[in-house]
Amino acid sequence: MQTTAQAELSSFELVRHYFHLAADELALQDDLRDVLLRPYREVQVAIPMRLRDGRIRTFSGYRVQHNGARGPFKGGVRFHPEVDLDEFRALAGLMTWKTAIAGIPFGGAKGGIDCDPRLLDAAELEKLTRAYMQRIDKVLGPTRDIPAPDVNTNAQVMAWMMDEYGKGHGYTPAIVTGKPIALEGSYGREAATARGLVYLFREAAPTVNLVPSEATVAIQGFGNVGSWVGRLMQQLGARVIAVSDATGSIRAERGLDTGALAAYVRGGGRLAEYEADGVEAIGGEEFLATPCDVFVPAALGGMIHASNVHLLDCRLLLEGANGPTTPQADLALQERGVFIVPDVMANAGGVVVSYFEWVQNLQHFRWDEREVNERLGTIMRRAYREVSERAARKPGTSLRVAAFSLGIERVVEAARLRGNF
Numbered sequence: 472m473q474t475t476a477q478a479e480l481s482s483f484e485l486v487r488h489y490f491h492l493a494a495d496e497l498a499l500q501d502d503l504r505d506v507l508l509r510p511y512r513e514v515q516v517a518i519p520m521r522l523r524d525g526r527i528r529t530f531s532g533y534r535v536q537h538n539g540a541r542g543p544f545k546g547g548v549r550f551h552p553e554v555d556l557d558e559f560r561a562l563a564g565l566m567t568w569k570t571a572i573a574g575i576p577f578g579g580a581k582g583g584i585d586c587d588p589r590l591l592d593a594a595e596l597e598k599l600t601r602a603y604m605q606r607i608d609k610v611l612g613p614t615r616d617i618p619a620p621d622v623n624t625n626a627q628v629m630a631w632m633m634d635e636y637g638k639g640h641g642y643t644p645a646i647v648t649g650k651p652i653a654l655e656g657s658y659g660r661e662a663a664t665a666r667g668l669v670y671l672f673r674e675a676a677p678t679v680n681l682v683p684s685e686a687t688v689a690i691q692g693f694g695n696v697g698s699w700v701g702r703l704m705q706q707l708g709a710r711v712i713a714v715s716d717a718t719g720s721i722r723a724e725r726g727l728d729t730g731a732l733a734a735y736v737r738g739g740g741r742l743a744e745y746e747a748d749g750v751e752a753i754g755g756e757e758f759l760a761t762p763c764d765v766f767v768p769a770a771l772g773g774m775i776h777a778s779n780v781h782l783l784d785c786r787l788l789l790e791g792a793n794g795p796t797t798p799q800a801d802l803a804l805q806e807r808g809v810f811i812v813p814d815v816m817a818n819a820g821g822v823v824v825s826y827f828e829w830v831q832n833l834q835h836f837r838w839d840e841r842e843v844n845e846r847l848g849t850i851m852r853r854a855y856r857e858v859s860e861r862a863a864r865k866p867g868t869s870l871r872v873a874a875f876s877l878g879i880e881r882v883v884e885a886a887r888l889r890g891n892f
Contacts, residue, residue, distance in 0.1 A: 472638060481557060481558070481561070482557070482558045482561035482562065482772050482773070482794050483557040483887075484561075485561065485772070485773075485794045485797065485798070486561040486562075486564050486565050486794070487508065487561075487859065488798050489495075489815075489871060489875050490507075490508065490564070490568075490573035490871070490875060490879070491504070492508075492872050493514035493872050493875030493879055494876075494879060496673060496868070496872060497546075497702065497876050497879060498697060498877045499879070499883075503694055503892070504655075504868060506886075507538070507879065507882065509566070510535050510536060510537045510560055510563060510609060511536045511537060511538060511539060511544075512534075512536040512540075513534075513536075513556065513560070514533065514534040514535070514582075514607055514610055515532070515556065516528050516531070516532045516533075516603070516607060517530075517531065517532075518530040518531070518532050518584065518599060518602045518603055518606065520595070520599055520602065521645060522591075522595060523592060523594075527615060530584050530585055530586050530611075531585045532582070532583070532584045532602075532606060532607065533554070533556060533559050533582050533604045534559075534580065534581075534582035534610060534611075534616070535560050535562075535563040535581055535582060535583075536578070536579075536580045536616055537560070537563035537564045537566065537567045537578065537579040537580060537581075538564075538567040538579055539578035540578060540579075540882050540885040540886040540889060540891060541567075541571055541576055541578055541881065541882060541885045542570075542576035542577045542578055543576075543577060543578065543613070543614055543615055543617055544563075544579065544616035544617070545570060545578065545579065545580060545617050545619070545826075546562065546563055546566040546579055546580035546581040546613065546618070546619065546621075547562075547581060547583075547615070547619045547620060547621025547622075547624070548583050548618045548619070548620065548621055548628070548632070549562075549581070549582070549621040550583055550584050550587075550588050550622065550623040550624055550628075550838075551583065551585070551586075551587070551622055551623055552582050552584050552586060552587040555585070557807070559583065560631075561794070562581035562793060563579045563581040564579060565579065565581075565793060565815060566578075566579030566581060566822070567579030567668075567878070567882060568874070568875055568879065568882070569815050569816070569818075569822060570674070570818050571877070571878035571879075571881040571882050571883065572815060572816050572819065572858065572874050572877055572881075573822065573850055573851075574850065574853065574854065574855055574880040575822065575823060575824055575826040575850070576826075577826065579841030580616050580618075581621070582607070582618065583621065583622075583624075584599060586599060588623045595770060596628075597631050600631045600635075601632075601635045603632075604631070604632045604635040605635060605751075608635070608636050608640075611636065611646060612638060612646065613645035613646050613829070613833065613869055617645065617646065617647060617750040617825070617829055618632060618646075619648045619649045619822070619825050620649040622771070625766060626649055626650055626651045626653070626656060626696075629647045629648070629649045629650045630650055630654055632646070632647050633646055633647050633654060637835045641661070643871075644832040644835075644846070645833050648660070648826075648829055648832075649825060649826035649828070655828075656823055657825075657827050657831055657837070657838070657843060658837070658838065658839060658840035659808055659827075659840045659843035659844050659847070660821075660824050660825070660828060660843075661695065661699070662699045662823060662826035663702040663821045663823065663843075663849075664695075664696045664699070664818050664820045664821035665695075665696050665697075665698075665699030665702075665703055665791070666699070666820055666847060666848075667817070667819055667820020667821070667823065667847060667851045668696075668700055668767070668789055668817055668820065669700065669703045669704060670810050670820070670847070670852060670855075671789070671816070671817050671851055671855050672765065672787070672789055672849050673707075674851075674852060674856075675789075675810060675854045675855070676787070678787075678810055679764075679786045679787050679810045680741050681764055681786065681787065683707045683708070683709060684707055684708030685708070686704075686707075686709040686710070686764040686765050687709070687710050687711075687712050687762075687763045687764045688709050688711045688765045688766075688787070689711075689713040689714070689761050689763040689766050689767070690714050690715075690767045690769055691715050691759075691767065691769060691770050691795075692715070692716055692768065692769035692770030692791070692792060693714050693715070693716045693732070693733075693742060693768070693769075693774060694716070694770075696791045696792075696818070697714070697716070697767065697769035697770070697791065697816070698732070698733040698736065698737075699733075700767055700769060700791060701714065701727070701732070701733065702729045702733060704729070704765075705726075705728075705729050705730070709765070709815045710725075710726035711726060711727045711754075712724055712726060712761065712763060713743065713761040713763065714727060714729075714732065714742065715743050715758045715770075716736070716770070718741040718742045719743025719744075719752060719790045720742065720752065720753050720755055720757070721742055721743065721745055721750050721752055721753065722751055722757075723747070723750045723754050724749065725749045727747075727750065728747065732745060734871065747818065756779070756782055760782040760783070762784040763784065764786050764787060765786070765787045765788075765789055766783055766785035766788050766789070766821045767788075767789045767791050768788070768790055768791060768792050768795035768796065769791030769792050769795075770792055770795070771792060771795075772792060772793055772794035772795055773794060773795070773797055774792070774795050775794075775795055775796045775797065775800045776797045777797065777799040777800060777803070779889075780800035780803045780804060783804065783809070785809060786808075786810065787809065787811075787812070788809055788810070788811045788812065789812050789817055790813055790814035790817050790818065791809070791814070791817065791818050792814065792818070793814050793818070795812060796811070801865060801869075801871070805869060811870065811871065812870060813869075813871035813874055815854065815871065815874050815875060816858055816870065816874045819851070823850050823851065824843060824845055858873050858874045858877055859873075861873040861876065861877050
């Protein structure tokens with residue numbers, strides 16, 4: 472999915488680019504690189520469905536399983552009209568490295584449907600979800616491949632998927648994660664990706680002489696991840712001064728009430744029409760140019776690129792989206808001294824708590840939210856320290872390259888121990 476006309480690389484090319492940078496650091500041979508880049512399995516299915524207007528529309532459904540050397544495949548289900556096989560190949564590979572960096576026992580997968588959920592009513596969306604599950608359930612399983620929510624999917628979609636799988640396999644809550652609490656979902660899952668980001672912000676802040684409670688923050692994308700980042704940053708005492716999404720951008724120098732803003736957006740409100748004291752609507756370029764301590768890209772991939780990177784005025788970039796920064800923009804920010812906490816490590820909180828949910832489901836017990844959050848913090852802080860120590864071994868190595876190299880090294884070790892090559 473090409474998210475911006477100015478993006479220099481597709482998602483597929485982006486992941487391969489960073490993979491090869493890390494593989495160079497590890498001096499991996501070409502034949503081994505080829506093995507690690509190729510997905511284990513790719514599934515593409517046709518889903519014909521009669522819509523409420525009487526037309527029959529054939530959707531395409533996908534599931535890509537990249538590498539399972541370290542455990543069952545794990546990855547989200549994305550509903551978006553522009554998804555394609557290359558995007559899912561890239562995101563599945565990214566999940567392989569992400570789970571390895573976090574140190575949880577999963578491989579990487581990704582999938583979804585080329586639909587726009589906004590154009591479907593609830594009954595159509597449920598019918599499409601169930602049809603998708605029927606067509607791919609043979610490659611899924613609680614010890615084989617465990618889907619989760621992603622762009623335009625949520626706990627309700629996971630509930631439908633779990634129920635559909637259960638029709639042929641019996642009650643199997645561990646088949647998906649990100650479920651409603653009433654169906655053995657995990658406490659803390661909804662905010663997990665954002666909470667992981669905030670944990671890493673607190674770890675990274677001293678590197679750029681930031682005091683978390685005094686930081687100013689701008690957030691690009693105000694969906695689940697962005698809105699929770701805003702609320703959690705505000706709890707730290709940080710000031711969220713600018714927010715944008717597909718409907719517009721707003722700014723408030725004294726700080727936004729992110730709780731009220733999140734409720735407004737959840738209710739269907741358009742960001743640019745939000746009214747409160749000191750809040751002004753601004754243009755997209757003006758939003759990017761807002762001076763801030765921390766910029767959080769939490770929208771789609773490729774949003775920070777060569778044509779707009781010069782506008783950013785921040786000290787720390789905390790990547791909440793997958794692949795939000797192109798290589799050209801990444802290099803430009805590094806040259807300007809901006810400290811980057813990369814997506815492959817920063818947004819792993821969601822899959823970490825998905826791991827917790829899976830473990831709880833397999834044993835049919837539940838931790839309380841405090842315990843989930845504490846366990847998440849332990850894993851995220853450990854991952855940050857391990858990646859930082861690796862980056863420090865060779866001056867000039869970015870956290871991104873260090874993270875990729877750590878993840879690749881762990882997958883190679885597991886594959887070799889299993890006798891895969």
